[in-house]
Amino acid sequence: MAEIPPHRPFSAAARQENVARLGQEEFDLLIIGGGITGVAAARDAAMRGFRTVLIEKDDFGSGTSGRSSRLIHGGIRYLEYYQFKLVFESCSERRVMRHVAPRLVRPIPFLYPLYRGRKPAPWKMRAGLTLYDAMGLFQNVQNHRWLRPAEAQRREPLIAGQGLLGAARFYDAQVDDARLTLTTAKSAHLHGAVLVNHARVDGLMRGVEGQVIGTRVVDELDGLEVEARAKVVVNTAGVWVDTVREMDEHYDGA
Structure with a gap:
């Protein structure tokens, strides 16, 4: 279990720190997708002491979570x-x-x-x-x-x-669905989760026994490519969930 790091603002500077951490640490949990399901899972995991990272390809809550009936x-x-x-x-x-x-x-x-x-x-x-x-x-x-x-x-x-x-x-x-998502993301951040938006998952990585051990990530702001490793990878990509699943060479469409 990880200790909660010192508080730092949920900001662009914190994002850059988080991008740098992607390739330097092995996480307990890697979450793909920054909608309400993803950020809530990140918050819950971080509050339980798990080293958690979340990757979102656009803004937090920019997909289904920002287009609900409210x-x-x-x-x-x-x-x-x-x-x-x-x-x-x-x-x-x-x-x-x-x-x-x-x-x-x-x-x-x-x-x-x-x-x-x-x-x-x-x-x-x-x-x-x-x-x-x-x-x-x-x-x-x-x-x-x-x-x-x-x-x-x-x-x-x-x-x-x-x-x-x-x-x-x-x-x-x-x-306010988008605000709820962002507030939950901020809470996850304050509890130690590493959140990176505008970062695209470009592929899944597998270990010697065939298990998924992380993802290849492209920072959409500067083109930097990193490998993020985790013991468990969770797909909460919403309507893009199958896009992520199809990155898995063992995916059979079921």
Whole structure:
């Protein structure tokens, strides 16, 4: 296990130090991809004392992690398919995110109007939202409320009034996805992880027994090529995950 190095700012200067370290050290864990999955894994590993390095070909969070719906939701739609475990886990994680990142994750109310002759029926919506509250252990910002037509239109004047039976009001959460990714990356850095962005993985290296022992890395800013070695390599490249897998000569497409 590695000791946490002295604090240094998360900056361009720190990046240059990290590039220099790539070819000088053997790491416990090398992570390919600097989206939210990669930086969160780097943070977790660094906090556990593992010597961790992360390589990102562009900016942190510039891929899928910066193009999400920005919702931290409990998965209410999955109740219809009886995926109760998934909804419970999602509600639990929503609660955790609101606790650990309150300045980035904020409550957002939803108003769901229901109309005569259309699905779902009010009783079914109420039952579903009561179950949704229960899946969140009744610890969301507020439990759901049923609004009569007049109150629903007062809160949202633009909804159609003809045939309106009422509306359900419930909460999920919204997040600044790119900022969450960057904040997590900074936390990983502060706990000793070596993070390098604008660095492209150009190939995988194998040991004498055929195991992956690292990657060849090209610094996109100055063209420097280095070999980064690690005991374990993790691919969190998002939509480019297969591009990385295809660098492995043993990859069979499965």
